[in-house]
Amino acid sequence: MITAAQLRDDLAGHPLRAYLDGVERFVAAYVAFPSEHELIAVALWVAHAQHVESFETSPILAVTSAEKRSGKTRLLDCLELLVPHPFRCVIPSEAVTYTVLSQRPRPTMLLDEADAIFGPRTAEKYEGLRAILNSGNRRGTPVLRVAMEGRTRTVEAFDVFGPKAIAGIGNLPDTVTDRAIPIRLKRRPPNEPVAKFRRRIAEAQVARLASMPQLDVPDVPDVPVPEELHDRAQDSWEPLLVIADLAGGKWPTAARAAAIVLSGEAEYELSTGMRLLSDIRDVFDERGTDHVSTTELLHDLHGLEDAPWAEWFGQPLSARGLAKLLGPYRVAPRQRRVGGQVTRGYFRAEFEDAWDRYVPGTGTGGTSGTLSTIGATHVTDAPPLDETAEELLLQLPEAD
Numbered sequence: 001m002i003t004a005a006q007l008r009d010d011l012a013g014h015p016l017r018a019y020l021d022g023v024e025r026f027v028a029a030y031v032a033f034p035s036e037h038e039l040i041a042v043a044l045w046v047a048h049a050q051h052v053e054s055f056e057t058s059p060i061l062a063v064t065s066a067e068k069r070s071g072k073t074r075l076l077d078c079l080e081l082l083v084p085h086p087f088r089c090v091i092p093s094e095a096v097t098y099t100v101l102s103q104r105p106r107p108t109m110l111l112d113e114a115d116a117i118f119g120p121r122t123a124e125k126y127e128g129l130r131a132i133l134n135s136g137n138r139r140g141t142p143v144l145r146v147a148m149e150g151r152t153r154t155v156e157a158f159d160v161f162g163p164k165a166i167a168g169i170g171n172l173p174d175t176v177t178d179r180a181i182p183i184r185l186k187r188r189p190p191n192e193p194v195a196k197f198r199r200r201i202a203e204a205q206v207a208r209l210a211s212m213p214q215l216d217v218p219d220v221p222d223v224p225v226p227e228e229l230h231d232r233a234q235d236s237w238e239p240l241l242v243i244a245d246l247a248g249g250k251w252p253t254a255a256r257a258a259a260i261v262l263s264g265e266a267e268y269e270l271s272t273g274m275r276l277l278s279d280i281r282d283v284f285d286e287r288g289t290d291h292v293s294t295t296e297l298l299h300d301l302h303g304l305e306d307a308p309w310a311e312w313f314g315q316p317l318s319a320r321g322l323a324k325l326l327g328p329y330r331v332a333p334r335q336r337r338v339g340g341q342v343t344r345g346y347f348r349a350e351f352e353d354a355w356d357r358y359v360p361g362t363g364t365g366g367t368s369g370t371l372s373t374i375g376a377t378h379v380t381d382a383p384p385l386d387e388t389a390e391e392l393l394l395q396l397p398e399a400d
Helices: 004-013 015-030 036-050 072-082 094-101 123-135 199-207 231-247 251-263 272-287 294-302 319-329 348-358 387-393
Strands: 060-065 086-090 108-112 143-149 152-158 164-169 180-185 291-293 334-338 341-347
Touching: 015 036, 015 072, 015 199, 015 231, 036 060, 036 072, 036 180, 036 231, 036 251, 060 072, 072 086, 072 108, 072 164, 072 180, 072 199, 086 094, 094 108, 094 123, 094 152, 180 231, 180 251, 231 251, 272 291, 272 294, 272 319, 272 348, 291 294, 294 319, 294 341, 341 348
Parallel strands: 060 164, 060 180, 086 108, 108 164
Antiparallel strands: 143 152, 291 341, 334 341
């Protein structure tokens, strides 16, 4: 068992761990998270924002909820006190966004009310802003604009790389969430109290946090990333996992658990085409055949519960509509002669490549890992704490 004195000495010897623990306790006091995984991710993201110059990728912190009053704005209140050079805004223009993000020292963007920007009626109007957010995820992709100097045109490059947190109701655009650490909040139940946020009190609490130390981040981090994450999610989590491994203690294990739970393939939202491929695979598996006629395939698709194919834009999905949806995957209907009759349909072999590439749980791209295996060969679980040590962890540490 770890005593309070041992824990105090341990934290003193690991300033990064002390900083992360302090951020975790500060945010948890004001925001009710659905699980510990979101809190772990937020603390690591804050630390990454402090050292963003050390990384090639800066994942967007995507804070969403199904309904209002779920803690999104309160989380941004906390982040505003924790991140370097906060740039908090609502519905900024493209020009404001790329101008401010290109300033130095590099700001941290905190965008609230994102549903007012990326809603169904306004998304097209803000396509340029979405492109800026996407390009700012990775170093080396500037926003180019033409400037006039007298009669001479010059091209000006705006570096928009840097940490960004976006909060809104509902879902953010796929291209944004694909570059993000998802924080999905829920409305707090009455039996789950949090402290009232008073800025002057919160500022004093942040001032007492242990200082964020300088980090020795290698130029090419060699950090174990869970295989359960798709490629872009691995890129997003890499900076956070680097920080977790440098901190040690509980953080390496907790960070990888959070990565799998929040960004694992099981959480990946299927596109319409991916959903169709998945349902067609189920039809082939159920029939146990290598060929299904178009008529039979449509019949089975229309009969699937909770599937959209029976009411596809107001009417059952047609053979022409099916072929159009499968076209981008290079799958097309072919004729087959059976018992002297020619039928038009689909061969299982035509789908194998698309299933391996696009349908979660198929082939080598599937998600067979479980939480029990995360980081087992790379990290050591922290020993249990006694009651005194747990009480110490509830306190905000004094700065050195």
